[in-house]
Amino acid sequence: MSLVEDAARSTAYRRVKSMFFRALTLLALAFVLGPALWLLIGVAVKAVPHWSWSVLTSVPSGNGGGLENAILGTLVIMVGVLVLAGTLGVLAGVFLAEFVSINAKGKERGVVLRTAIDVLAGFPSIVLGYVGYVALCVGLHWGFSLLAALIILSLMVVPYITKATETALRQVPTAYREGAEALGMRTGYGLRKVVLRAALPGVVTGLLIALSITVGETAPLLYTAGITNDLPNWQLIHHPIGYLTYYVWTDWNQPMASLHYISYDASLILLVMVLSLLIVSRVIVARTQRHSESVR
Amino acid sequence: MDETRSSTTPGSLDPVLARLDPDRGRPAQVLETVGLNLAFGSKTVISGVNIGFQRGTITALIGPTGSGKSTFLRTLNRMNDKVYSFRHEGEVLLDAESIWSPRQDLLSLRRRVGMLFQRPNPFPMSIRDNVVAGVKAHGIARGKQLDVVAETRLREVGLWDAVKDRLHDSPYRLSGGQQQLLCLARALAVGPEVLLLDEPTSALDPLSTEAVEAMLRQMTPALTLIVVTHNLGQARRLSDQTMFFYDGRLVEHGPTAQLFDAPREATTQRYVHGLIG
Numbered sequence: 001m002s003l004v005e006d007a008a009r010s011t012a013y014r015r016v017k018s019m020f021f022r023a024l025t026l027l028a029l030a031f032v033l034g035p036a037l038w039l040l041i042g043v044a045v046k047a048v049p050h051w052s053w054s055v056l057t058s059v060p061s062g063n064g065g066g067l068e069n070a071i072l073g074t075l076v077i078m079v080g081v082l083v084l085a086g087t088l089g090v091l092a093g094v095f096l097a098e099f100v101s102i103n104a105k106g107k108e109r110g111v112v113l114r115t116a117i118d119v120l121a122g123f124p125s126i127v128l129g130y131v132g133y134v135a136l137c138v139g140l141h142w143g144f145s146l147l148a149a150l151i152i153l154s155l156m157v158v159p160y161i162t163k164a165t166e167t168a169l170r171q172v173p174t175a176y177r178e179g180a181e182a183l184g185m186r187t188g189y190g191l192r193k194v195v196l197r198a199a200l201p202g203v204v205t206g207l208l209i210a211l212s213i214t215v216g217e218t219a220p221l222l223y224t225a226g227i228t229n230d231l232p233n234w235q236l237i238h239h240p241i242g243y244l245t246y247y248v249w250t251d252w253n254q255p256m257a258s259l260h261y262i263s264y265d266a267s268l269i270l271l272v273m274v275l276s277l278l279i280v281s282r283v284i285v286a287r288t289q290r291h292s293e294s295v296r
Numbered sequence: 297m298d299e300t301r302s303s304t305t306p307g308s309l310d311p312v313l314a315r316l317d318p319d320r321g322r323p324a325q326v327l328e329t330v331g332l333n334l335a336f337g338s339k340t341v342i343s344g345v346n347i348g349f350q351r352g353t354i355t356a357l358i359g360p361t362g363s364g365k366s367t368f369l370r371t372l373n374r375m376n377d378k379v380y381s382f383r384h385e386g387e388v389l390l391d392a393e394s395i396w397s398p399r400q401d402l403l404s405l406r407r408r409v410g411m412l413f414q415r416p417n418p419f420p421m422s423i424r425d426n427v428v429a430g431v432k433a434h435g436i437a438r439g440k441q442l443d444v445v446a447e448t449r450l451r452e453v454g455l456w457d458a459v460k461d462r463l464h465d466s467p468y469r470l471s472g473g474q475q476q477l478l479c480l481a482r483a484l485a486v487g488p489e490v491l492l493l494d495e496p497t498s499a500l501d502p503l504s505t506e507a508v509e510a511m512l513r514q515m516t517p518a519l520t521l522i523v524v525t526h527n528l529g530q531a532r533r534l535s536d537q538t539m540f541f542y543d544g545r546l547v548e549h550g551p552t553a554q555l556f557d558a559p560r561e562a563t564t565q566r567y568v569h570g571l572i573g
Contacts, residue, residue: 035441043478051333059456173417175413175415175422175480176417176419177415178375178417179413179417179479180419181375181378181406181431182373182375182403182406182410182411182413182483183406183407183410183429183430183433183482183483183486184403184404184405184406184430184433185430185433186403186433189433190433193419193421193429193433194419194420194421194429197419197420197421198420203561281458289420290466291421291422291425291465291466291467291468292419292420292466292468293420293468
């Protein structure tokens with residue numbers, strides 16, 4: 001067999017192989033996108049025909065009413081988690097990436113910290129919820145309360161924020177740090193003005209994942225936030241608070257069609273919230289990264 | 297007049313100019329190393345370097361890769377201090393005061409001894425903000441003054457006409473050479489006395505290299521430059537003094553022409569003739 005025929009055969013073989021793997025990646029994409037679209041469209045189709053704007057402005061009553069208490073409650077919980085878990089998570093990530101000391105063998109300390117955070121990320125949310133119930137609601141006599149919910153949810157999502165922040169910071173080129181140092185910037189100043197700025201997309205992604213989890217979480221909230229049809233009243237303890245996921249589940253299990261509508265409305269509102277979060281974070285990243293190396 | 301002053305300073309030429317010299321009364325050698333040994337862990341990188349850098353001159357550090365010249369350079373503004381297991385013995389004197397003395401403030405040391413890196417490293421902020429980044433950090437200027445600083449420094453490095461209409465654009469849209477000039481403007485903006493350059497043109501094309509070199513030549517005698525370079529031609533074109541490092545030792549140093557044309561050491565001769573790399 002000649003060399004030319006050999007080459008032709010191997011070219012044909014590579015072509016088939018390349019097509020096969022391309023088809024495989026496409027299939028994988030379809031598996032990811034399919035359910036997401038199905039969910040989105042499914043919820044929209046069920047919710048939109050019966051949509052009434054009064055859902056946004058009234059509280060649950062009898063077999064109907066609205067979801068104002070839950071929408072506001074979910075927003076309050078989101079903002080609370082953003083403040084509490086965001087602060088903790090970003091600072092812990094900065095610590096792990098920038099300030100962990102080096103031991104005598106030249107290895108970084110901080111293994112314990114990292115492992116602890118990974119373990120926290122692996123905790124089932126219902127266990128965390130129950131811990132919150134026992135320790136905070138009962139142990140500290142807080143009752144079902146916003147603060148207990150915020151603490152437990154924050155514990156749940158802090159690992160994601162920390163990990164994302166640490167990874168993003170580690171990917172910032174040494175040249176930025178050295179450039180900042182060589183100009184005589186204080187460590188903290190250079191970190192804020194140069195390094196964190198470059199790491200922002202990663203940090204924002206971490207916060208986004210954390211908030212998405214927060215918005216969609218139910219089990220730990222059942223244990224810590226309780227539930228109420230009242231609007232949030234800014235009391236941190238001794239007052240339960242409403243949230244959307246509760247109505248998605250509970251109302252759907254009721255026999256009345258009117259409550260099923262409410263359940264779909266709650267789902268739709270949740271999806272819209274998550275989508276808006278996505279859009280807002282993309283806008284933030286695009287605005288702050290217009291001078292970054294990857295955008296030309 | 298101080299006889300040790302280099303002829304590039306006005307002092308030895310004209311007594312009137314000498315009176316106006318802002319560096320009057322300061323040591324002739326802006327930087328000096330005394331018995332300097334540098335090591336990472338147990339590995340000695342530089343040993344026994346005693347050398348002075350004349351104010352207002354350009355010194356080239358040449359030598360093969362791994363000869364310790366970059367480590368030496370990065371020690372001069374204490375960039376190595378944070379590197380794990382870095383150790384130093386001996387002294388580096390800036391205006392006759394140790395750079396490691398407790399009275400020395402690290403941040404103002406780095407303001408006085410600036411640095412330009414091998415690869416252009418603009419920060420992820422607008423062109424204008426890049427130029428004034430150090431100025432802001434040191435609180436040298438603020439508000440509207442920053443625009444003046446940006447324009448002055450960009451003009452100084454010859455970038456102004458190229459960027460004046462896109463001061464708020466990303467610096468990464470500039471060419472490599474322009475980015476390096478931007479970094480030079482940023483380093484100059486904080487008013488350094490000494491500028492350390494670590495192979496400043498090795499990532500640039502010949503035209504950009506020429507532009508940067510021309511800029512560097514104009515900066516003396518106001519500034520003292522210390523340039524690490526692998527480009528022997530550049531060392532020759534640019535510098536007044538040349539130091540040849542080989543295997544962690546300062547083998548030879550002297551006026552550039554002498555070191556290249558009539559080196560005292562056999563190793564130097566072989567290196568400048570391209571026989572060892």
